[in-house]
Amino acid sequence: MALTGLDIFKQLPKTNCKDCGSPTCLAFAMAMANGKASLDMCPHATEAAKENLGAATAPPVRTVKVGVGEQEIVMGDETVLFRHDKTFYHPTAIAIQIPDTLSGAELDAKIEKVNGLVMDRVGQKIAIDMVAIVNASGDAATFKAAVEAVAAKANFALLLAADVAGLEAAVPAVAAKKPLLHAATAENWEKVVALAKANNCPVVVKGNGLDDTAALVEKVAAQYKELVIDFGNTQQAKTLAEMVNARRLAIKKKFRPFGYPMLACTIATDAKEEIVEAATYVAKYASIVCMKVDEKPLLLPLMAWRMNIYTDPQKPMTVESKNVYEIGAVGPDSPVYVCTNFALTYFAVEGEVVASKIPGYIVAVDTDGASVLTAWAAGKFVAEPIAEFVKNIGIMDKVNHNTIVIPGYVAIISGKLKEKSGYEVVVGPQEAAGIPAFAKARYPHLMK
Amino acid sequence: LNGYPLNPLCRRIRLTLPVANLQDNRDDLNRLTLALKKETKCTDINISLAIIRNLGEILRAAHFKVTVLLSEVGGKAEVIAVEPGHGHQPLYGLAVDIGTTTVVAYLLDLEKGRVIDTAGTHNRQARFGDDVISRIVYAVDETDGLKTIHQCIIDTINTLIMDLLVKQRQIKESDIRVIMTAGNTTMAHLFLGINPKFIRLEPYIPTANFFPVVKAQEVGLRVNPDALVFSYPSVASYVGGDIVSGTLFTGMGNADAPISLLIDIGTNGEMVLGSGDWLVTCSCSAGPAFEGSGITYGMRAMHGAIERLEIDPQTYEVSYTTINNGKPIGICGSGLINCLAKLRRTGIIDRAGKFQTSLSTERMRIGETGPEYVLVWRDDTDLDRDIVISEADVKNLLRAKGAVFAGIRSLLNVVGFELESIETIYVAGGFGNYLNIPDAITIGLLPDIPIEKYKYVGNTSAKGACMALLSQEAWMEANSLAGKMTYIELSVGNLFMDEFVSSLFIPHTDLTLFPNVSL
Numbered sequence: 001m002a003l004t005g006l007d008i009f010k011q012l013p014k015t016n017c018k019d020c021g022s023p024t025c026l027a028f029a030m031a032m033a034n035g036k037a038s039l040d041m042c043p044h045a046t047e048a049a050k051e052n053l054g055a056a057t058a059p060p061v062r063t064v065k066v067g068v069g070e071q072e073i074v075m076g077d078e079t080v081l082f083r084h085d086k087t088f089y090h091p092t093a094i095a096i097q098i099p100d101t102l103s104g105a106e107l108d109a110k111i112e113k114v115n116g117l118v119m120d121r122v123g124q125k126i127a128i129d130m131v132a133i134v135n136a137s138g139d140a141a142t143f144k145a146a147v148e149a150v151a152a153k154a155n156f157a158l159l160l161a162a163d164v165a166g167l168e169a170a171v172p173a174v175a176a177k178k179p180l181l182h183a184a185t186a187e188n189w190e191k192v193v194a195l196a197k198a199n200n201c202p203v204v205v206k207g208n209g210l211d212d213t214a215a216l217v218e219k220v221a222a223q224y225k226e227l228v229i230d231f232g233n234t235q236q237a238k239t240l241a242e243m244v245n246a247r248r249l250a251i252k253k254k255f256r257p258f259g260y261p262m263l264a265c266t267i268a269t270d271a272k273e274e275i276v277e278a279a280t281y282v283a284k285y286a287s288i289v290c291m292k293v294d295e296k297p298l299l300l301p302l303m304a305w306r307m308n309i310y311t312d313p314q315k316p317m318t319v320e321s322k323n324v325y326e327i328g329a330v331g332p333d334s335p336v337y338v339c340t341n342f343a344l345t346y347f348a349v350e351g352e353v354v355a356s357k358i359p360g361y362i363v364a365v366d367t368d369g370a371s372v373l374t375a376w377a378a379g380k381f382v383a384e385p386i387a388e389f390v391k392n393i394g395i396m397d398k399v400n401h402n403t404i405v406i407p408g409y410v411a412i413i414s415g416k417l418k419e420k421s422g423y424e425v426v427v428g429p430q431e432a433a434g435i436p437a438f439a440k441a442r443y444p445h446l447m448k
Numbered sequence: 449l450n451g452y453p454l455n456p457l458c459r460r461i462r463l464t465l466p467v468a469n470l471q472d473n474r475d476d477l478n479r480l481t482l483a484l485k486k487e488t489k490c491t492d493i494n495i496s497l498a499i500i501r502n503l504g505e506i507l508r509a510a511h512f513k514v515t516v517l518l519s520e521v522g523g524k525a526e527v528i529a530v531e532p533g534h535g536h537q538p539l540y541g542l543a544v545d546i547g548t549t550t551v552v553a554y555l556l557d558l559e560k561g562r563v564i565d566t567a568g569t570h571n572r573q574a575r576f577g578d579d580v581i582s583r584i585v586y587a588v589d590e591t592d593g594l595k596t597i598h599q600c601i602i603d604t605i606n607t608l609i610m611d612l613l614v615k616q617r618q619i620k621e622s623d624i625r626v627i628m629t630a631g632n633t634t635m636a637h638l639f640l641g642i643n644p645k646f647i648r649l650e651p652y653i654p655t656a657n658f659f660p661v662v663k664a665q666e667v668g669l670r671v672n673p674d675a676l677v678f679s680y681p682s683v684a685s686y687v688g689g690d691i692v693s694g695t696l697f698t699g700m701g702n703a704d705a706p707i708s709l710l711i712d713i714g715t716n717g718e719m720v721l722g723s724g725d726w727l728v729t730c731s732c733s734a735g736p737a738f739e740g741s742g743i744t745y746g747m748r749a750m751h752g753a754i755e756r757l758e759i760d761p762q763t764y765e766v767s768y769t770t771i772n773n774g775k776p777i778g779i780c781g782s783g784l785i786n787c788l789a790k791l792r793r794t795g796i797i798d799r800a801g802k803f804q805t806s807l808s809t810e811r812m813r814i815g816e817t818g819p820e821y822v823l824v825w826r827d828d829t830d831l832d833r834d835i836v837i838s839e840a841d842v843k844n845l846l847r848a849k850g851a852v853f854a855g856i857r858s859l860l861n862v863v864g865f866e867l868e869s870i871e872t873i874y875v876a877g878g879f880g881n882y883l884n885i886p887d888a889i890t891i892g893l894l895p896d897i898p899i900e901k902y903k904y905v906g907n908t909s910a911k912g913a914c915m916a917l918l919s920q921e922a923w924m925e926a927n928s929l930a931g932k933m934t935y936i937e938l939s940v941g942n943l944f945m946d947e948f949v950s951s952l953f954i955p956h957t958d959l960t961l962f963p964n965v966s967l
Contacts, residue, residue: 004864009726016931023684026726026934030862314941344949370939374733377581379649412582430742433840434817 003057005030011049012042019043032057034086035079060251062260064202064226064287066093066130066180067157073129075228075261075287081251084313091310092282094302095130095159095290100137100146107149110294115155119300126303128156132182132290133170135162140169148173159290164188167195175199180288182206182263183230189220197224204263206230210242217257227260228287233267236277240284247285261287271295275302282306316369317343324395325350328359332400335360335443337428337435338386339407340367340375352435358446360439361398365389372407383413387421396423408434449561450699452919456558457678458519458541458626461487462534465512476503480530484516490525498674499530506532517625519661519676521920526661528625528674540564540624541917542612542671544605545690545910546631546639547571548580548715549739551601552910553608555616558626561918564619566910567611572600573638578741579715580634581648587638588645598641599668606670624671627664628923630680630913632688632716633657640667640679652685652937657930678923680913681930684937686731691718692930693912696922698874698905701727701929706871709856710908711894713738714877717852720933721859721870727929728863730936732855732944737848738781743841745823747778752830754783756884757823759790764809766823775830779823779837782884787823787837788845789890792954796821799953801842849893850951855938856895857947862936867895867961876908889965892955896962 207213375381408430509532680689740746
């Protein structure tokens with residue numbers, strides 16, 4: 001079990017000097033417990049504290065990096081089994097395989113296609129992360145040539161999958177790109193790990209199931225710690241179980257051999273099944289999924305899924321601010337209610353607009369999930385942002401009037417809002433419960 | 449003084465300096481400071497230019513016998529005045545609790561270490577808004593807003609000073625030599641005329657948490673112009689000196705203190721959890737519902753306010769008692785808590801606060817804002833209408849009580865403790881005087897722990913300010929407390945929001961938290 005903030009606090013100097021950037025020693029201890037700060041930020045920590053806390057606050061899953069510059073991928077450093085307990089930090093990297101049996105124009109076309117696996121979703125660019133060059137030819141020289149060709153053109157970090165001969169031929173040529181080597185096995189690990197160490201590259205340790213892999217990692221970790229684990233996927237259900245167990249052991253029991261990022265290669269042969277298989281690994285702790293599919297329409301849902309899974313859930317409950325909400329059979333005469341996008345606020349308003357039996361539009365201004373008064377207090381629900389929001393969302397084009405209804409508690413902003421927006425601003429009731437009475441009094445002609 | 453020694457922030461030292469002659473030809477300032485250092489053991493003594501300007505005459509006016517008025521904290525001293533002779537002028541101090549709504553001043557005799565008199569009045573800033581946010585908006589957005597609102601609080605305190613001096617005729621304003629103020633962070637900023645703009649804007653940063661000591665004339669207080677004005681240090685934007693003062697007063701931060709909780713049940717809903725080792729604090733923004741604001745017939749606890757009521761479970765008839773037995777005109781905070789508990793016990797509302805409109809009593813009806821329950825018929829009131837409580841009122845109260853309880857749970861959660869770990873719960877604030885603890889537990893406002901663990905402490909802000917005036921040790925402890933209190937920002941993460949939603953029921957979604965509340 002991880003240390004709590006108070007456990008860590010007991011070891012701190014309690015000077016409250018703020019030198020670490022936190023306002024108090026306890027705040028710093030809490031940040032450390034959450035993995036947001038490390039002890040070396042405290043200039044006054046005693047040696048004893050460093051010794052006691054060093055091991056205990058070490059992250060359960062080691063951070064391992066592949067690639068350099070913009071292609072760099074950070075893996076590991078995860079702390080929870082379920083995202084709602086905190087969050088998952090580093091999204092699963094998706095690696096697309098390129099066999100070294102391709103060459104010339106074929107290879108170029110493939111690289112171009114893989115480079116094109118970049119898409120837009122909700123205003124963000126999402127893309128694959130790695131290119132995996134696979135030594136399908138079995139020939140070291142062919143592999144080296146393919147790796148060099150890919151490295152010259154690919155926009156993503158490299159995963160090199162080959163036997164010892166292939167790796168020894170190719171790695172020195174592209175070591176500056178910090179590729180991930182696949183894989184150190186029970187048979188070849190000494191040579192592969194020596195190669196990884198010499199070239200300062202991370203390496204995949206590939207075993208066969210939990211016990212075998214743990215034993216192998218222990219041997220390797222004694223010499224080198226830039227590791228990624230591969231349980232040697234032979235059956236999907238088994239791999240799922242192995243990754244779940246490994247992550248549980250790493251986090252709950254601090255079992256060091258599994259305290260590394262994990263890689264899974266898909267084994268499904270049908271492209272759609274492969275996506276489903278990959279989706280499972282994305283949800284269940286894989287840091288890299290290595291796959292064959294290279295079709296955008298198939299990969300897009302996988303990437304969207306990854307984005308959703310790795311979204312920080314520690315955000316306030318909100319409703320989507322992008323839509324104008326239509327309550328009932330709205331028409332051009334319907335009233336326009338303005339509230340915030342805090343879920344409790346929105347649903348309180350929505351419920352009462354329904355109860356009023358007068359169809360209406362609701363605009364949920366994006367206040368980062370703050371309620372009306374909270375957002376007003378923080379300057380997020382005041383004239384300018386509201387005017388801009390209502391204008392941008394285009395609601396006033398849908399109605400033939402020029403009136404918006406604001407919550408009674410922010411009556412104070414009505415003058416300025418009218419001035420900034422040019423709309424007629426009507427101050428509604430303070431409580432949403434007053435909306436039915438308000439609506440009936442104001443819009444009797446719209447009653448059904 | 450709760451264990452602190454009487455050692456006021458300001459004292460008189462009567463000195464007989466060696467007379468200057470041709471052998472001892474030291475300058476006057478040196479002559480004085482050396483004697484002071486010897487007398488006080490202070491190494492760092494500051495004397496202002498204004499005092500030095502006329503020092504030569506003062507030393508000689510009574511043949512090098514002088515009385516020095518000195519403020520001394522932690523080995524550093526500030527000379528407030530140097531006067532000729534060894535007179536017996538009294539020495540007074542003023543402790544001021546600058547509340548958002550109410551300002552209270554205590555006049556203290558620093559040498560005898562006792563309170564002479566108190567006075568209270570409304571904070572005149574109220575015309576710019578009932579809450580700190582409206583006042584920040586005014587100070588920032590209006591022309592000369594800060595200046596105006598700063599002057600308002602100064603005027604308010606000056607009025608109190610006048611009241612106190614009129615009541616105590618023998619005391620002159622020039623005899624008040626030191627002032628200690630305690631108020632929330634916004635009040636402290638406005639009192640000193642510091643721009644409060646960024647207090648309310650993310651990430652909610654006050655300009656200062658520790659404030660300089662200033663002279664009374666710099667802020668315009670009508671006491672001795674050279675009097676020193678101390679301001680209690682704050683912790684964060686919404687946990688201020690008033691709470692630090694309260695924490696000092698309760699002694700919950702004392703070296704061997706067990707885990708306790710201080711709750712100020714007011715609009716801002718600040719609370720502090722901790723022990724001698726650590727302290728965490730937050731502000732849960734409960735809103736003014738329990739102060740009667742935002743409730744249809746809510747009012748302050750004064751003449752004619754219903755403070756207790758019974759509802760017959762068979763007939764649904766209501767009986768009540770009012771403050772001073774006046775004809776009812778509304779309900780005060782304790783009455784509202786009582787009312788909520790009774791409405792639930794009789795099944796008039798369900799656990800979510802929804803009115804059971806099918807009940808066969810004419811007291812249940814549909815009003816303008818939805819269902820409402822008649823507590824007092826018009827003929828029995830001092831109004832020309834029925835006193836009712838509406839479903840919207842109930843929802844408002846549920847949010848206020850939910851915020852307080854969620855704040856308590858959030859604080860416990862960040863340090864990993866259970867309710868059972870708390871030894872004492874201190875309930876502070878003007879509201880605390882009227883609070884019925886069992887009712888508050890019934891509705892889920894306060895945790896269901898043995899009633900013996902609860903302690904009323906009243907206006908701890910003012911009491912802590914008095915302590916700091918009378919004891920340097922207390923003042924130093926207050927500064928150290930403010931430095932070690934850890935502010936928990938409730939708007940970060942889902943913790944508070946989850947707890948809040950779970951607390952919007954009577955008493956709570958999780959009934960195991962309230963084992964002694966029968967429904």
